[in-house]
Amino acid sequence: MKKDFLKYQAQTGPAPLSIEVSHAKGTYVYDVSHKKYLDFVAGVSANTLGHSHPKIVEAVQKQAASYMHVMVYGEYIQKPAVEFSKLLAKSLPGPLETTYLVNSGTEAIEGAMKLAKRATGRSGLIAAKHAYHGNTQGSMSLMGFEPRKQAYRPLLPGISFIEYNNENDLYNITEDTAGVLLETIQGGAGFIEPKNGYLKKVKARCEEVGALLILDEIQPGFGRTGKLFGFMNYQVVPDILVMGKGMAGGMPVGAFTASHDMMALLKESPKMGHITTFGGHPVIAAAALATLQELTSSNLIPQTLEKEKLFRSLLVHPLIKGIRGKGLMLAIILEDPEIVNFLVLEGMKKGLLLFWLLFEPKAVRITPPLTISNEEIEEGCTAILELLEEWNSQNVN
Structure with a gap:
């Protein structure tokens, strides 16, 4: 399927993430090998109510x-x-x-x-x-x-x-x-x-x-x-x-x-x-x-501000230089674009979907579905902090 994807479907870049999707439900995307991914991207802010609401x-x-x-x-x-x-x-x-x-x-x-x-x-x-x-x-x-x-x-x-x-x-x-x-x-x-x-x-x-x-x-x-x-x-x-x-x-x-x-x-x-x-x-x-x-x-809209507070309280790390945005339109600002690439690519391996921003190479997108639970926020933020620690351990001077 990947070979056909690359040959017959026009691409937007030289290195697509190439997850072969089986199905998606709620805050998770599943691939054909039954691996699940916690979705912090929501189709680039498109899946407001999660997948298959x-x-x-x-x-x-x-x-x-x-x-x-x-x-x-x-x-x-x-x-x-x-x-x-x-x-x-x-x-x-x-x-x-x-x-x-x-x-x-x-x-x-x-x-x-x-x-x-x-x-x-x-x-x-x-x-x-x-x-x-x-x-x-x-x-x-x-x-x-x-x-x-x-x-x-x-x-x-x-x-x-x-x-x-x-x-x-x-x-x-x-x-x-x-x-x-x-x-x-x-x-x-x-x-x-x-x-x-x-x-x-x-x-x-x-x-x-x-x-x-x-x-x-x-x-x-x-x-x-x-x-x-x-x-x-x-x-x-x-x-x-x-x-x-x-x-x-x-x-x-x-x-x-x-x-x-x-x-x-x-x-x-x-x-x-x-x-x-x-x-x-x-x-x-x-x-x-x-x-x-x-x-x-529903209460989903006002809850986005409470979920923003939770993200900000959890995402504290020396490599994180700031968090921009409002509600569930957030961007982690890092000191080096290479750390961004590491988070996105290694996060995918760990089952966490993150993504880049167009013009800011030091930013990681966090735009999950509005339906994301506090427990899922905590799960994803824990994975991000673990990845940042991995980066530190691999890049000690």
């Missing part, structure tokens, strides 16, 4: 038995998509009330970029250095990391970059700016939180010059930071909200939300300003609805 499985099976794809997005009334969008609107502050459902986070970014240009009549977009918003041509144009972009130029014109948390850069937002697109918490950069009311100040500057604030919640969204969306921690409301990843409990999905009046601009002049065949797919929407219902009717 019974309510999501039931929703998917029930909807698949009723109907699957019947028409391109926006033509037929399909109950799962309508119910999800309505519950989402009830869970968001105004004026965020109308949602466009798409297939992935990067497509949602593309839609948000178009909507900002359509709403303002401007073309300029601003993103942050070390930003990551996806990998299609448009969203890659917003990536603030040139080594990942240089092979694919030319990209979209009219995009400039500011430094996240640098208030002096806010004056780069001008009357030519259609939108400022920021991650609420920078992911690939190392889980960098906004400081000193930064997002509020960005929003104020946008309002001053007539630009729109677009917040990328693809990773922080759906409960990972102790609120349904990360922006709710920082007393700011975006003009356009972008989401994906954990939205449907492990199913492929994305969306962007704005006011009803703003979203209506995509309907005319020209018609079909944004279209998608499979966006709002009823099976995916059923999974998203089940996920959102579980999050809004």
Whole structure:
């Protein structure tokens, strides 16, 4: 199987981890040799409720038995998509009330970029250095990391970059700016939180010059930071909200939300300003609805902050230089990228799944399912500390 995997399936890197998955349940992934792995990654923040959550499985099976794809997005009334969008609107502050459902986070970014240009009549977009918003041509144009972009130029014109948390850069937002697109918490950069009311100040500057604030919640969204969306921690409301990843409990999905009046601009002049065949797919929407219902009717979201405290209390070691992030969106910061590689690769051998971050080589991702238990947290943290001790024993001067 591995030989076929490497030959017939396109790869994203030269050395994939190559676990041959048999099944996954709760906080564990199992390979074909019956080895189990405690999952501290959750499909890169996608498996919000863990693996094969019974309510999501039931929703998917029930909807698949009723109907699957019947028409391109926006033509037929399909109950799962309508119910999800309505519950989402009830869970968001105004004026965020109308949602466009798409297939992935990067497509949602593309839609948000178009909507900002359509709403303002401007073309300029601003993103942050070390930003990551996806990998299609448009969203890659917003990536603030040139080594990942240089092979694919030319990209979209009219995009400039500011430094996240640098208030002096806010004056780069001008009357030519259609939108400022920021991650609420920078992911690939190392889980960098906004400081000193930064997002509020960005929003104020946008309002001053007539630009729109677009917040990328693809990773922080759906409960990972102790609120349904990360922006709710920082007393700011975006003009356009972008989401994906954990939205449907492990199913492929994305969306962007704005006011009803703003979203209506995509309907005319020209018609079909944004279209998608499979966006709002009823099976995916059923999974998203089940996920959102579980999050809004349980204590999982506030529990993420208690679980964060447990992680921080346990992960104390001389090689750990800090822990960034919020809730269950955490990154261990180490002094050497080689220690990161050791933790990820040796952790897998020990049955613990960890992963890298895109642009911060000294960081190890910890983004487990929100359903992880305290006992599982303790089990995984014990393994991390043991691995760090192994590193020390192997690298004594």
